[in-house]
Amino acid sequence: MTDFSAALPLDRRRMFQIAAALGTSAALGERALAAPAGQAGPQPSAASAANGLKVAPGTIRLNGNEYWEGPVDDGTDAARAAVARSNYYDPAGERDALIETVATMEQVGADHVVPWAGSGSPLARAVVGFCSPERGLVTADPTFEVAWMVAGYIGAPVAKVPLRASDQAHDVRAMLAANPHAGLYHICNPNNPTGSLTPMADIVWLANAMPKDAVLLLDEAYLHFSGAASGMDLVRQGQNVVILRTFSKIFGMAGMRMGLSIARPDLQAKLMQYDGGIQTLQLPVPALACASASLRRMDQITARREQNTQTREKTAAFLTQRGFPVLPSAANMLMVDWGRPAAPIKAAFEAKGIAIGRSWPIWPTRSRITIGSPQEMDRFCNTVERVLA
Known part of the structure; x- marks a missing residue:
């Protein structure tokens, strides 16, 4: 077994690098990660991360992989x-x-x-x-x-x-x-x-x-x-x-x-x-x-998983039937392919009061959709056709 306990020898440059790197762990908001394609590594601040998922009051939050219910x-x-x-x-x-x-x-x-x-x-x-x-x-x-x-x-x-x-x-x-x-x-x-x-x-x-x-x-x-x-x-x-x-x-x-x-x-x-x-x-x-x-209440966590699965699969079926392929998912998210650049579609959903997730440089036509409550996902589905009409 390799001994990983010994500390690395550090010079001043290495210490500066480490301080900068560990500082990013306090700044992991979605907005901080969504750098434009081709931009060098992002330099997020704690303040920008704190506002990374900020949305207008009343907006449905399907953009941050948060769970729709509290503890x-x-x-x-x-x-x-x-x-x-x-x-x-x-x-x-x-x-x-x-x-x-x-x-x-x-x-x-x-x-x-x-x-x-x-x-x-x-x-x-x-x-x-x-x-x-x-x-x-x-x-x-x-x-x-x-x-x-x-x-x-x-x-x-x-x-x-x-x-x-x-x-x-x-x-x-x-x-x-x-x-x-x-x-x-x-x-x-x-x-x-x-x-x-x-x-x-x-x-x-x-x-x-x-x-x-x-x-x-x-x-x-x-x-x-x-x-x-x-x-x-x-x-x-x-x-x-x-x-x-x-x-x-x-x-x-x-x-x-x-x-x-x-x-x-x-x-x-x-x-x-x-x-x-x-x-x-x-x-x-x-x-x-x-x-x-x-x-100590894993029975309730299991119930949450079962409801999330039902809501996710219902949403996936809706999108697939309308010609928008989704990747198989076992979590609280779906990656949907709109067949066109995803950024304008994200903006159109926000204009309708629904914040959806971003795309990734490798997949610019796909958006990540967080699974919300059954009622929130019904509203999302009802909005899809209006946004993409």
Whole structure:
């Protein structure tokens, strides 16, 4: 097993690169990522990210992959009770309680679980920790681009591998071939923006075939929408795998900022090496309490998944019947092909009071549509024909 716990030797230039890269983890709004085609790596600010998903009052929000409902009732109650105790940093040990809850559910040691304010920071830190100008990053295209951005800040080469045409899964063999000596291989499963699943057999293959000193970053932000298998067995087996989770999606906690990294302690140490883990200790008590309580009501999360699936498939059928192909999805999003540039269509929907998602440079005629409530998706479908008439 490779020892990842030793800190890298740092010169002043490297420290500046790291500070810039980790600073982006606080600025991950959709607007900040939507740079015009051909523009160099975006330079988002925290202020722009905070307004990245701002829409007019009354607008239906189908643009940010947020869940249309807030936390489950038990989570809301726990957060409300924690507010009254929030004059102290963590008076009831909410951080430790969340760690123990996750460790028990996932059957890993408590030292394998680290909470974060969302999953964006550990994603950025994984790129900084395991990539360099000599050891690059390999991802899919399209996928969530934050890893690309951070690699650009630190001068690490990025290999972007198109999704497999047959099923839109990550093409793991092509990913390994794209850079057989990479430091980090990144898989988002289900993928964002497609919602497509990569078979666990493919993920296991990559974990075993990649260089022995490389790391597989498995982002499972949308896993609970799918009911698919997690890669947690790879962590339990002690492999070089870091799993990211978030409460921002199906748990309805995007504004509360709570996420997790799950991995061996030496891999976790690489994520925390530049600040001694301070960011993992400075977490809002109400969000910690809400997360723990929500995990104890997985029956309600399962019900959310079932409703999301029904609404997503109904919407997909509507679009397909009208000649707008959609990619198969197992998450809370659809990638629809309008057959024409997507940017004007996005603007037309906004004029009708519906904010839909952006397109990706590799697919300029496709838009990502977040699945909202059944009523919101009915309104979206009713608006499609008016927008595209």
